Amino acid sequence: MALASLKDHTSSILPSLSYTELLAFAGTTYAIYSVLRIIYRLTLHPLAKYPGNFIEKISDWPLIYYCYNGDRHLRIQEAHRKYGTVVRIGPNTLDFNTATALSAIHRDRNANVKKADWYDTVDAGSGARSVQSVVDKPYHAFRRKMLLPAFSETALREHEKFIDNNVTTMIDEMCKECNQEDSKDVWTSPVDFMLFAAWYGFDYTADLAFGSPMKLLENEHRYVPDVVKWTSQFLYYVGYLPFAPLIRPILIHTSVIKHLPSKNTRDTAKFFQIGEERLVARQAAEERSVENDKDVRRDIFHYIFHARDETGVALSQEEMIADASFFLAAGSDGVGIALSAALFYLLQNPESLTTLTTELRSSFASVDEIRLPKLNQLPYLYGVVEEALRLVPCVSSQFPREVLPGGMTVDDQYIPAGTVVGTSPYALHHNEENYPDSFAFKPERWLGDEESVARAKSAFNTFSVGQYNCIGKNVAYLAIKLVIAKLLWGYEVRVPEEVGLIGGGGRGAWKGDLRRENEYQLLDYLVGYREGPIVQFRKRKV
Numbered sequence: 001m002a003l004a005s006l007k008d009h010t011s012s013i014l015p016s017l018s019y020t021e022l023l024a025f026a027g028t029t030y031a032i033y034s035v036l037r038i039i040y041r042l043t044l045h046p047l048a049k050y051p052g053n054f055i056e057k058i059s060d061w062p063l064i065y066y067c068y069n070g071d072r073h074l075r076i077q078e079a080h081r082k083y084g085t086v087v088r089i090g091p092n093t094l095d096f097n098t099a100t101a102l103s104a105i106h107r108d109r110n111a112n113v114k115k116a117d118w119y120d121t122v123d124a125g126s127g128a129r130s131v132q133s134v135v136d137k138p139y140h141a142f143r144r145k146m147l148l149p150a151f152s153e154t155a156l157r158e159h160e161k162f163i164d165n166n167v168t169t170m171i172d173e174m175c176k177e178c179n180q181e182d183s184k185d186v187w188t189s190p191v192d193f194m195l196f197a198a199w200y201g202f203d204y205t206a207d208l209a210f211g212s213p214m215k216l217l218e219n220e221h222r223y224v225p226d227v228v229k230w231t232s233q234f235l236y237y238v239g240y241l242p243f244a245p246l247i248r249p250i251l252i253h254t255s256v257i258k259h260l261p262s263k264n265t266r267d268t269a270k271f272f273q274i275g276e277e278r279l280v281a282r283q284a285a286e287e288r289s290v291e292n293d294k295d296v297r298r299d300i301f302h303y304i305f306h307a308r309d310e311t312g313v314a315l316s317q318e319e320m321i322a323d324a325s326f327f328l329a330a331g332s333d334g335v336g337i338a339l340s341a342a343l344f345y346l347l348q349n350p351e352s353l354t355t356l357t358t359e360l361r362s363s364f365a366s367v368d369e370i371r372l373p374k375l376n377q378l379p380y381l382y383g384v385v386e387e388a389l390r391l392v393p394c395v396s397s398q399f400p401r402e403v404l405p406g407g408m409t410v411d412d413q414y415i416p417a418g419t420v421v422g423t424s425p426y427a428l429h430h431n432e433e434n435y436p437d438s439f440a441f442k443p444e445r446w447l448g449d450e451e452s453v454a455r456a457k458s459a460f461n462t463f464s465v466g467q468y469n470c471i472g473k474n475v476a477y478l479a480i481k482l483v484i485a486k487l488l489w490g491y492e493v494r495v496p497e498e499v500g501l502i503g504g505g506g507r508g509a510w511k512g513d514l515r516r517e518n519e520y521q522l523l524d525y526l527v528g529y530r531e532g533p534i535v536q537f538r539k540r541k542v
């Protein structure tokens with residue numbers, strides 16, 4: 001029908017063409033347009049002078065494929081290795097690999113950039129934008145302000161006990177085979193540490209946010225990590241599709257995703273529902289405790305319910321629901337990845353494991369003593385956590401920013417308006433200038449002379465930097481350190497001989513030239529997917 005009317009309209013210009021001829025004409029026109037566009041992108045385009053892989057200079061599809069495939073971080077790092085510190089990774093996209101660029105693009109509050117269009121797709125399925133996907137700067141400042149009290153130093157001290165309860169559950173569940181009276185010298189059966197770390201992530205985050213763990217550690221809602229993996233991958237590449245602007249109005253902030261006919265979308269809807277239901281239950285509990293003047297639970301949402309800006313405005317119900325779902329994903333997976341990576345590298349580096357264990361056991365006389373502020377004063381623990389977060393940043397590729405009218409200067413290069421720019425944590429963390437022997441696990445690099453520590457810190461980008469950086473960073477450090485400290489204080493850990501150290505490249509899903517055998521592997525989605533290590537525990541001999 002549409003084709004017939006198109007033919008009517010064009011018949012005066014293209015008299016008596018058949019359907020086939022019309023299609024051939026359209027195809028040829030498109031082919032000529034595409035060839036001219038390629039020539040333009042390689043010659044007259046403002047980014048034509050920048051180096052990069054040919055295919056990435058002429059088309060956005062490789063980037064989309066890398067996002068789908070989970071190896072975008074490796075591709076970008078390899079491109080920097082080949083071409084230098086600034087690389088064209090898409091027709092309109094540059095990636096910079098220096099600490100100075102990190103400052104110019106992300107740390108500088110006045111940088112002439114905005115979050116790129118990709119962020120418009122991040123909250124598909126939620127009723128509103130979460131704070132992370134807000135692009136408008138003043139509106140983001142308001143959203144961030146409403147969250148800040150929940151992440152203050154005072155709040156963190158309140159948060160510690162909520163996190164700690166879940167650490168105890170995790171360790172009890174994981175090590176129960178060696179905690180019986182008659183099994184003191186017994187190693188547990190092999191345990192998939194990655195799974196326990198992921199379950200712990202969701203449990204502590206839900207407990208901390210709403211006062212109700214999701215009980216994945218106790219065998220409830222165990223579909224959730226797979227849902228987050230699927231949703232992350234989907235949202236990661238969909239946001240870069242050339243026709244994304246057309247599908248956004250259908251997909252975003254509507255309930256369409258809940259009605260798509262697949263198990264993954266149904267489970268995703270269930271996951272969003274959990275965030276919403278728990279928030280509503282938490283609101284009711286807060287109202288009761290205020291009415292009855294009972295002990296108030298000072299968790300994340302306690303602070304958010306009471307936050308107001310200077311004109312007395314609070315977050316709307318939709319905004320709180322969107323942030324609730326975002327917290328569940330943001331707070332859990334990064335912590336799970338950091339824990340798995342830390343244990344992988346400690347097992348691969350027995351000297352580091354011994355140094356850390358000695359530091360922990362000599363610093364605390366009992367497991368109950370393991371808490372703030374002393375936890376944050378242990379140098380080697382700090383080095384281990386920093387190094388795990390450096391080697392395996394959970395968001396590994398650039399947080400895309402679009403240059404605004406007027407352009408900007410990055411590393412002495414003038415970048416025109418409309419260009420998408422960023423710095424990729426994985427590439428930056430493997431830049432030898434800042435991290436000599438960058439693929440090696442060296443907690444000491446964070447404890448050495450002032451100058452090299454300052455250099456390492458200046459390029460550290462796991463939590464991003466500047467006004468959009470991770471607001472939950474201190475919570476994350478606490479959630480990571482409590483597990484590592486309590487586990488290694490009370491238990492010995494080893495790799496089962498028959499299994500070997502799982503998590504490195506070279507096998508199964510982790511095959512590929514760029515996936516190194518001794519490196520903990522990640523599928524670079526919105527949050528990363530990983531495997532292993534598989535480990536055994538035995539109660540420490542006192």
Ligand code: HEM
Pocket residue numbers: 131132133144205327330331332333334335338393394395399462463464467468469470471472473475476
């Ligand atoms: C190891 C753990 C974590 C890592 C590596 C991490 C990383 C990040 C990164 C890279 C961003 C910036 C993303 C962007 O610009 O697009 C971010 C933002 C954010 N993170 Fe985290 N995160 C972690 C844990 C947490 C936790 C525990 C929470 C809260 C419970 C949290 C809440 C947030 C929020 C609310 C934002 C958005 C901030 C804003 O836009 O103003 N994160 N995180």
